[in-house]
Amino acid sequence: MERAIEELKKKNHDDASDSQGDAIAELEKAKEKLEEILRQLREEEQELLLFALEARFQKMLALQQIVYNGTLSLSRTPNEEWTARHFGRSRELSGQETEIAVEALKALTLLKEEGSSVAFPEGVEQLREDMLTVADRLETEQVGEITQGIEKDIIEALQEMIEALQKEMEKKKEEQQQQQQQQQGQKQDPPLVDQLAELKMLRSLQLRVNRATRRLGRLVEGEQATKADVVGELQRLARRQARIQEAAYDLATGRNK
Known part of the structure; x- marks a missing residue:
């Protein structure tokens, strides 16, 4: 029992x-x-964010090209020959540039809220600063080579960002197809953009600083810019150089993760 x-x-x-x-x-x-x-869900959110950013940058690019063409048109008339129409047009372009800067701030907010990227928020922040600089210069009827050069930098930066986002969307689409075929997913959340895209963006930011510095040097040699103009721009570029170095350090040490 x-x-x-x-x-x-x-x-x-x-x-x-x-x-x-x-x-x-x-x-x-x-x-x-x-x-x-x-x-x-995270991947779907990132896809929507990439799509929203690309659409916003496309809009900003179209608006920026309008401002640039308007600046070129004004610059063909010497300042001493300007009429009320020219002054009014310059202020109008300044207002349009400010509106583009507002769009850049919205894009920057989206990137910062997402939080995984280092180089792209820095790139957009620099874009916004350039836009505000252009707006200030147009408000004071400065439509010469310095203003035009900054506008061209903005256009090029927007084109590069659009291309980078398009490549990232295509890459994520291919990765999802591969995961479905293999019937397995990755264990950790992917970043919004991969590290190679981040490094390319930092390189582009550095190249723009180098190009702007050379442009200022040519203007000084040709006596096409005032000392105050050049000093102000050089100080702005020096601050930008320091921030690029800081972003590179954050990316290398993984401080964004």
Whole structure:
């Protein structure tokens, strides 16, 4: 009788262990499924963000080209020959440039809220600063080579960002197709843009600083810019250089993760 009781206790214990093991296994499966759902939601959010950013940059590019063409048109008339129409047009272009800067701020907010990128927020921040600089210069009827050069830098930067975002969207689409074929996903959330795209953006930011510095040098040699103009621009470029170095350090050390 006692032997029968002991065997019954052992059986109940084994059954309980099996049930506990099954419950743990089910919990692990549920956890993996939840993680997969969250990862997919994260990817969908990133796709929507990339699409929204690209659309916003396309809009900014179209508006910036209008301002640039307007600046070129004004510069063909010497300042001493300007009429009220010229002054009014310069202030109008200044207002348009300010509106583009507002769009840049919206894009910057989206990037900072997402939080995984270092180079792109820095690039957009520099874009916005350039736009505000152009707006200030147009407000004071400065439509010469310095203003035009900054506007061209803005246009080039927007084109590069649009191209980078388009490549990133295509890359993510290909990765999703591969994951579906392999029926397995990555375990950690992917960044909005990969590290190679980040490095390319930092390189572009550095090249723009170098190009702007050379442009100022040519203007000084040709006596086409005032000393105050050049000093102000050089100080702005020096601050920008320091921020590029800081962004490169953050990217190298993973401080954005």
